[in-house]
Amino acid sequence: MISRSEVIKMIMKKTTSDHLVLSTTGMISREVFSHDDRQENFYMIGSMGLASSFGLGIAKSNPDKKIIILDGDGSFLMNLGAAACIGFYNTSNIVHIILDNFSYESTGSQNSISNKIDLCNIAKSSGYKFVDEIINFDINKISFDKKELSFYRIHVGIESNEEISRVAHTPEEITSNFKLIL
Amino acid sequence: MSIKAHSFVQILKSHSFNNISGVPDSTFGNLYNLIDDDPDINYFRANREDTALGIASGFSVSNKNSCIIIQNSGIGNIINPLTSFNLIYKIPALIIVGWRGYGGKPNDAPEHWVMGEKTTEYFEMLGIPFECFEDEHEAQEGIEKKLIYQLDLYSKEKKLRSIIIKKGVVV
Numbered sequence: 002m003i004s005r006s007e008v009i010k011m012i013m014k015k016t017t018s019d020h021l022v023l024s025t026t027g028m029i030s031r032e033v034f035s036h037d038d039r040q041e042n043f044y045m046i047g048s049m050g051l052a053s054s055f056g057l058g059i060a061k062s063n064p065d066k067k068i069i070i071l072d073g074d075g076s077f078l079m080n081l082g083a084a085a086c087i088g089f090y091n092t093s094n095i096v097h098i099i100l101d102n103f104s105y106e107s108t109g110s111q112n113s114i115s116n117k118i119d120l121c122n123i124a125k126s127s128g129y130k131f132v133d134e135i136i137n138f139d140i141n142k143i144s145f146d147k148k149e150l151s152f153y154r155i156h157v158g159i160e161s162n163e164e165i166s167r168v169a170h171t172p173e174e175i176t177s178n179f180k181l182i183l
Numbered sequence: 184m185s186i187k188a189h190s191f192v193q194i195l196k197s198h199s200f201n202n203i204s205g206v207p208d209s210t211f212g213n214l215y216n217l218i219d220d221d222p223d224i225n226y227f228r229a230n231r232e233d234t235a236l237g238i239a240s241g242f243s244v245s246n247k248n249s250c251i252i253i254q255n256s257g258i259g260n261i262i263n264p265l266t267s268f269n270l271i272y273k274i275p276a277l278i279i280v281g282w283r284g285y286g287g288k289p290n291d292a293p294e295h296w297v298m299g300e301k302t303t304e305y306f307e308m309l310g311i312p313f314e315c316f317e318d319e320h321e322a323q324e325g326i327e328k329k330l331i332y333q334l335d336l337y338s339k340e341k342k343l344r345s346i347i348i349k350k351g352v353v354v
């Protein structure tokens with residue numbers, strides 16, 4: 002299976018300055034940071050599960066931007082209610098991506114419960130308009146151009162990359178950098 | 184006496200709080216229905232208080248005034264977002280809290296006793312300034328003045344701040 006790091010690298014390569022990337026806590030933010038640190042990235046190093054709610058507020062206040070939320074399966078399942086809210090408000094400028102490694106990799110690769118859960122069905126029934134489950138990753142399957150609320154569940158491998166650096170910006174710097182482009 | 188929910192909403196609007204999220208609390212009378220129906224207000228029916236705060240933070244980082252309106256029993260749901268997000272990223276929001284179980288046992292229903300006694304302590308602990316509205320017999324004019332003062336302060340400072348409101352103050 003493709004590594005999450007590889008998927009993140011390809012996703013980041015596809016972004017333009019109109020694409021705001023919000024990444025969840027743990028290794029996902031660290032990998033985004035190490036592959037492509039941009040002003041349009043917001044690394045949520047804490048508050049596991051909150052990236053999508055924050056994304057909803059940003060999406061509604063910046064309708065001309067595309068908000069790309071990079072969530073983990075653990076983070077997504079921690080606050081499923083947020084997905085219901087995003088679906089209810091039919092937020093067409095959100096692309097919600099779940100990098101599903103079926104585990105809490107950041108804390109030592111403990112098993113999560115996503116392997117028995119149909120995340121795409123949850124998204125669909127919550128009101129996401131375009132929903133795709135990607136088992137064999139190909140970057141061409143991902144589109145940031147759809148004008149509808151989109152959801153991708155991408156199956157990725159578990160790899161522990163202990164070497165990867167932490168996000169070097171302070172939380173305050175992350176906020177002030179990000180505000181400059183809003 | 185007390186302030187009408189309608190006037191409360193007008194004051195929020197006059198201070199550009201047009202983006203609001205929350206989870207309903209009976210402390211606020213029909214306020215939630217008013218803001219949900221108001222064409223000048225973007226109200227988000229959050230299903231948990233952390234979601235409400237996340238949404239409000241998205242508006243806030245986009246330079247808009249934003250607030251959440253919640254019951255004090257939902258304070259527990261926003262502790263982690265406050266400590267590991269809003270406080271360290273310096274992303275403000277106005278947190279308007281309905282004070283059930285005011286003062287603790289035997290006021291209100293049993294499920295509100297513990298939180299009713301501890302409500303202000305959470306904000307003290309986190310170093311978030313707050314103002315209590317505890318006098319339901321105060322004339323509308325006095326309550327309005329206090330509210331306007333708090334909203335002005337928030338707009339000026341753009342820092343986390345809370346307003347804690349006892350039942351009967353907003354009707």
Ligand SMILES: Cc1ncc(C[n+]2csc(CCOP(=O)(O)OP(=O)(O)O)c2C)c(N)n1
Binds near residue numbers: 025072106107
């Ligand atoms: C509220 C809370 N509980 C637990 C943690 C510890 N924690 C940090 S990252 C993480 C795992 C996140 O899992 P997932 O979103 O699937 O991403 P992965 O680590 O697999 O990349 C956990 C449990 C936390 N940061 N916050």
